[in-house]
Amino acid sequence: MFVVCFPGAKVRVQCRTRTTGAETCNFDGVTDKTGTYKILVADEHEHEICESVLVESPDSRCNKIVAGRERAQVFLTRNNGIVSDTRYANALGFEKDTPLAFCAQLMKQYEEYED
Numbered sequence: 001m002f003v004v005c006f007p008g009a010k011v012r013v014q015c016r017t018r019t020t021g022a023e024t025c026n027f028d029g030v031t032d033k034t035g036t037y038k039i040l041v042a043d044e045h046e047h048e049i050c051e052s053v054l055v056e057s058p059d060s061r062c063n064k065i066v067a068g069r070e071r072a073q074v075f076l077t078r079n080n081g082i083v084s085d086t087r088y089a090n091a092l093g094f095e096k097d098t099p100l101a102f103c104a105q106l107m108k109q110y111e112e113y114e115d
Helices: 103-110
Strands: 010-017 023-030 048-056 071-074
Antiparallel strands (some): 010 023, 010 048
16 A cells, blocks of 8 residues: 555544444544644543544545545543543545556565465
8 A cells, every 4th residue: 555645635533422323523624735634622532432534535536435444543531541632543545546557566566376
């Protein structure tokens, strides 16, 4: 997988209850030129499931949300032993509609052959 960072992707932090799964709050953000985002989340969310979620790509040629890379859980509580208020989510990603020119050659290098 190749990573290309681009600005303007819309990202959301969504929280929902653990018991019913009902959505409790959303906090929206946008990626900067490095492909990272900072979203200020209000309040304590110890008893909720919160995730960073891809919303929309700014690039129409790279806007297919990759299954398994569309959301990442984040723990938004101070009651977990982490001193900092900063939390990091796993990488999220979109897929290009056409492969890069060198992908076929690279994939061929990684093919597994049965003996």
